[in-house]
Amino acid sequence: MVILLRKVGMTMSDMSTRLHVKELKRRFSKRKIITVSDFNEFYGEVFGSIKKGTVSWYIYELKNKNVIRNISRGQYVLVDSKDVDDREFIVITMDIIKSSDMDYIEFNNSLTKKVDELNLIISNEYGYNRSYYISQGDEIQIVCDFDENIGNLFMLTLSCLHPFKVRYGMGIGDVGEELKKNSWEMNGPIFWNARDQLMKLKNVKDYDGLIISDSSEIDQVCNNILPIINEMIKKVTDKQWDVVKAELSKISIRETISKIGISKTSYYDRLSGSNLEEIIKAFKAIIRLLRIRRSVN
Numbered sequence: 001m002v003i004l005l006r007k008v009g010m011t012m013s014d015m016s017t018r019l020h021v022k023e024l025k026r027r028f029s030k031r032k033i034i035t036v037s038d039f040n041e042f043y044g045e046v047f048g049s050i051k052k053g054t055v056s057w058y059i060y061e062l063k064n065k066n067v068i069r070n071i072s073r074g075q076y077v078l079v080d081s082k083d084v085d086d087r088e089f090i091v092i093t094m095d096i097i098k099s100s101d102m103d104y105i106e107f108n109n110s111l112t113k114k115v116d117e118l119n120l121i122i123s124n125e126y127g128y129n130r131s132y133y134i135s136q137g138d139e140i141q142i143v144c145d146f147d148e149n150i151g152n153l154f155m156l157t158l159s160c161l162h163p164f165k166v167r168y169g170m171g172i173g174d175v176g177e178e179l180k181k182n183s184w185e186m187n188g189p190i191f192w193n194a195r196d197q198l199m200k201l202k203n204v205k206d207y208d209g210l211i212i213s214d215s216s217e218i219d220q221v222c223n224n225i226l227p228i229i230n231e232m233i234k235k236v237t238d239k240q241w242d243v244v245k246a247e248l249s250k251i252s253i254r255e256t257i258s259k260i261g262i263s264k265t266s267y268y269d270r271l272s273g274s275n276l277e278e279i280i281k282a283f284k285a286i287i288r289l290l291r292i293r294r295s296v297n
Helices: 002-007 012-019 021-028 036-047 052-064 104-126 150-161 189-199 216-234 238-248 253-260 264-273 276-296
Strands: 068-072 075-078 089-096 133-135 139-145 166-173 208-212
Touching (some): 012 021, 012 052, 021 036, 068 189, 089 150, 104 133, 139 189, 189 208, 238 276, 253 264
Parallel strands (some): 166 208
Antiparallel strands (some): 068 075, 089 139, 089 166
16 A cells, blocks of 8 residues: 555655544544444545545545454444443353243242352452343343453353353454443444344254354354354253352362262362363363454454
């Protein structure tokens, strides 16, 4: 692109002027998300008439100049926007399978108790200031930092929900707005995407899930790994789930074996049989893949 600028005698300052960067920043400084339609409208007003292909090239240049960045396909934010958190997040949305077959009051009380316990562990043992919230009676959701502990958080969640089984959708990216305590009150691509993935699995009757980010190629690879993880999860027994929960809740082995009434050898046998270590490693592989996509976007 430097060659092109020299060829036409245009400096980087000239390019900023041509792109009307200052005006664009003023126009969208309070916007959480800027769409392609917004750019078409903006440059249409600036130039009176402009081709969509030219606007696409302008968007490309704005990204190169680090004026804007992608948060999802066809959606952007200003890089220096103070209203947008620059961290990357994950939204985990889960749906309890066959909840309609259970007594409503009994199920609701049980799910509430399980989620309350889960949130307490997340706060006390993992330091997250985010919590799961229930919606529509049988769905739970959390938005939190996309970090190395996601596999632990995911398996902790399943262990606390056991014997309930879940379908899940995970959306990775920027939230595009100020974080709220209850993630169900938030909106935007990362939330829609997680929900869309969950809806694709509405007829699934056992553990299953899908991941979506802003890279379809990376998503495809990740979603080829997830079935392997899900198959391992399906094989975890009731007794193994008890040990998995204790391990991820960071409860001492002495306390756990005393409570469950097993030996230390049995504890480790159950933990090994659950394939928890392999599942966590598989999740870390997915995390690495999803981080790579950000460096090449």
